[in-house]
Amino acid sequence: MNRIGVDVKFEDGRSLIGEDPFETLSIARDLGFEGILLRTVDEAFPTLDSGAIREFAAEAKAQDMFVQLGLGKVNPYMTGELPRVRDLGRGSYLGGMERMVGLCAEYGWTEAWTAAGAYQHNLPAPFCFERFRTDVDWQDQLDATARFLRKLAPMLREHGVRLNLETHEEITTFELLRLIDEIGDDVLGVCLDPANLMVRGELVDDAVRRVAPYVNMTHLRDAVILPTEDGLSRFLAPIGQGAIDWSRLLDHVLGAHPGLDLVIEGIGGSRAEMLVQPDDPRWRAMHPDMDEADAEGLTKLASWFHAESLLGRAPTVAELRASPPVGPDYTDFLATSLRALKAALDSRATSSLAP
Structure with missing residues (x-):
């Protein structure tokens, strides 16, 4: 049986939990989740106080909640944006x-x-992505990331810990797979x-099928893509309200890792148009890894959503830009996604039992 948890950090930096990681557990549990991802553990426990963490771990166990941690970013060209991690190492980000x-x-x-970049909310496209920085080539960033991961790999192996790079906004699955091949899928x-x-x-x-054997964590949510004045725009959506075929996604991922704990990521103050x-x-x-079939497929999908929006069966660009489908406490998006993911898992379980 797959447990479902929640990433307690939202896109715009807001948190489901406020400042108290202990309260997090109760809030997440009350929302129906069975675990949490503390993506910014250095914020939850700024000094990594062993007593507080021990108490937190005991409370999570008492509440029967699984815990996952985030350990900062691994692209050396942007780790200066995470001074807390360097502080923990007394001047060494690696430390x-x-x-x-x-x-x-x-x-x-x-x-x-972990991730290889950060989305810069204050910058226009495409410079909001690390991939399009003008001071350093993207390949140089990937090379530096690989060097950093090689330095960290011995300790990861020694402790039996694996870092899982997010399919984030700046990196492709092809690039992730090349990094895994270079560093080793054990770490x-x-x-x-x-x-x-x-x-x-x-x-x-196609992308999920490529990476499915290496998926050990998730940030699940849906997406809509529509034609706009500058090209195509991707907008976030609750699970079940976008373009993703959740039955196929779960087949790919859970076929490789049947007992995987699944984590849903929430949404902040916008639909995160990209x-x-x-x-x-x-x-x-x-x-360079993109081919014409990818371009045609995305364009066709955007055209389908546009046609559906004209018929009133899907949101328009204006509606998506206006406001996110969340309440003031940012839990509506999570609740909708949780219901849909549970339904998809139940349907998959029922299908597997059919004669």
């Missing part, structure tokens, strides 16, 4: 990461979240956020 790896190992939290895997795949020009089903430009030569040049 801060190693302290958190030790923490994971101590409590058996052996699958940890590097994938945290699957299927809603981000279209942002990097990938068709969801621009996709498969017809722009400069944009396409930044996606």
Whole structure:
């Protein structure tokens, strides 16, 4: 049976839990979740106080809640944006990461979240993505990320902890797989956020199938893609209200890892519109693994959503830009997603029992 948890950090930096990680457990449980992902463990426990963490681990066990941790980012060109991790290492970002790896190992939290970039909310597309930085090439960032991961790998192996790189807005599944091949799948895997795949020009089903053997964590939510004045735009949606075929996704992922704990990621103050430009030569040049079938598939999907929006069966671009489908406490999106994911899991279980 697959347990379902929640990432307690939202897109705009807000939190489901406030400042108290102990309260987090109760809030998440009351919402119907069976676990939590503390993606910013250095915020929850700024000094990694062993007594507080021990008490937290005991409380999670008492409430029968699973715990996953996030250990910061691994792209050296943007880790300066995470000074708390460097502080934990007394001036060494690597040292801060190693302290958190030790923490994971101590409590058996052996699958940890990470990412290769951060979305810059204050910058216009495409410069909001690390991929399009003008001060350093994306390949140089990938090379530096690989070097950093190689430095961290011995301690990961020693402690039996694996980092799982998110299918984040800046990186493709092809690039993730190349990193895993270089570093080793015993210490590097994938945290699957299927809603981000279209942002990097990938068709969801194809991309999920590629990475499924390496998916050890998830950030689950849905996505809508529509034609806009500048190309195609991806918008976040609750599970079951977007383009993703959840039956196929679960077949791919759970076929490889039947007992995987699944985590839903929430939404912040917007639908997180992100621009996709498969017809722009400069944009396409930044996606060398993308082929015409990907471009045609995304364009066709956006056209279908546009037709559905004209018929009133799907939201319009204006509606998606206006406001997110969440209440003031940001839980509506999570509750809708949780119901839909449970239904998809139940349907899969029923199908497997059919003669």
